[in-house]
Amino acid sequence: MTEKLNTILEAGLLMLITPLIILNLFGGIISGIWLIILGEWRIVLTGIAYTLLLNFFILPVALMPQFLLVIPVKFLMKRKILLIFYTFLVSLYSIGILAISCLWILNKFAHMANNDTFIPILILSYGVAIGPWFYFAKEEGDSTQIITFFGAISYIVAIIMLLFGVPFLTIIITFCAIMFFSHLLKFIILRREFSSAA
Numbered sequence: 001m002t003e004k005l006n007t008i009l010e011a012g013l014l015m016l017i018t019p020l021i022i023l024n025l026f027g028g029i030i031s032g033i034w035l036i037i038l039g040e041w042r043i044v045l046t047g048i049a050y051t052l053l054l055n056f057f058i059l060p061v062a063l064m065p066q067f068l069l070v071i072p073v074k075f076l077m078k079r080k081i082l083l084i085f086y087t088f089l090v091s092l093y094s095i096g097i098l099a100i101s102c103l104w105i106l107n108k109f110a111h112m113a114n115n116d117t118f119i120p121i122l123i124l125s126y127g128v129a130i131g132p133w134f135y136f137a138k139e140e141g142d143s144t145q146i147i148t149f150f151g152a153i154s155y156i157v158a159i160i161m162l163l164f165g166v167p168f169l170t171i172i173i174t175f176c177a178i179m180f181f182s183h184l185l186k187f188i189i190l191r192r193e194f195s196s197a198a
Contacts, residue, residue, distance in 0.1 A: 020152050024134060028127035034120040043112055047124045050108075054101065055132040062097045063136075066090060088187050091147070095179050098133060098151045103172055105129035106158055122159045130155055146189075150182030 032044050069090045109125035130152050137148040154175045161171045 016153065017149075020149070020156075023123075023126065023156075024130070024152075027123045028131070031120040031123035031127070035117060035124065038117055038120070040117055040121075043109075043117070043121060043124070046112070047109075047128045050105065050128045051131055054105075054128070055135060059097070059101065059132055059136070062101075063094060066093050069093065088183070091186065092183060094144075095147055095183050098147060099154075099176055099179050102129040102151060102155050103158070103175060106155070106162070106171075107168065110162060118163075122162065126152075126155055126159065146186050147179075147182060150179060150185075154178040 028047075032047070035041075035044050072086065105125050105128050106122075109121050109128070113121040130148070133148045133151055137145045157178065158171045158175050161174065162168075
């Protein structure tokens with residue numbers, strides 16, 4: 001029974017990951033070429049500038065306090081319940097930064113779009129918002145990869161909602177709800193790891 005469930009979960013995950021990989025590899029390039037053909041060089045250059053700014057300045061500075069928050073973990077190692085709860089709060093900080101940065105980029109790029117450029121700009125915004133997080137996730141562990149994966153899913157859902165004219169406040173709430181679900185999932189996995197290690 002457990003093997004069947006694992007097989008179903010793996011197949012479902014593969015169905016979600018495959019489009020994300022394609023979007024991550026080719027989305028920025030295709031949308032960039034599309035926008036250049038439409039004569040929107042300024043938007044492409046803005047996307048490159050935002051990506052560089054996020055990757056090398058804004059996100060590293062915004063995530064610095066998280067490293068300071070990790071210091072008490074050493075003292076909480078003996079009290080596993082407190083450690084799990086504290087870890088839950090610390091990683092909530094990085095999820096908050098991810099949500100704020102992604103929603104800010106989405107809003108910024110959506111306001112640059114018109115009827116002709118709406119879809120390529122939103123695809124470009126995905127690369128600008130999520131690309132730096134995938135870069136950081138490669139350097140970090142599984143927990144950062146889980147957050148980044150759900151960040152990508154949240155961003156795609158937000159784009160779809162934007163295409164259907166859903167109010168931005170509803171998009172914000174949905175994005176944050178998906179990210180909080182990912183946080184709970186990560187917390188459950190962490191708790192099981194602690195239980196099996198004990």
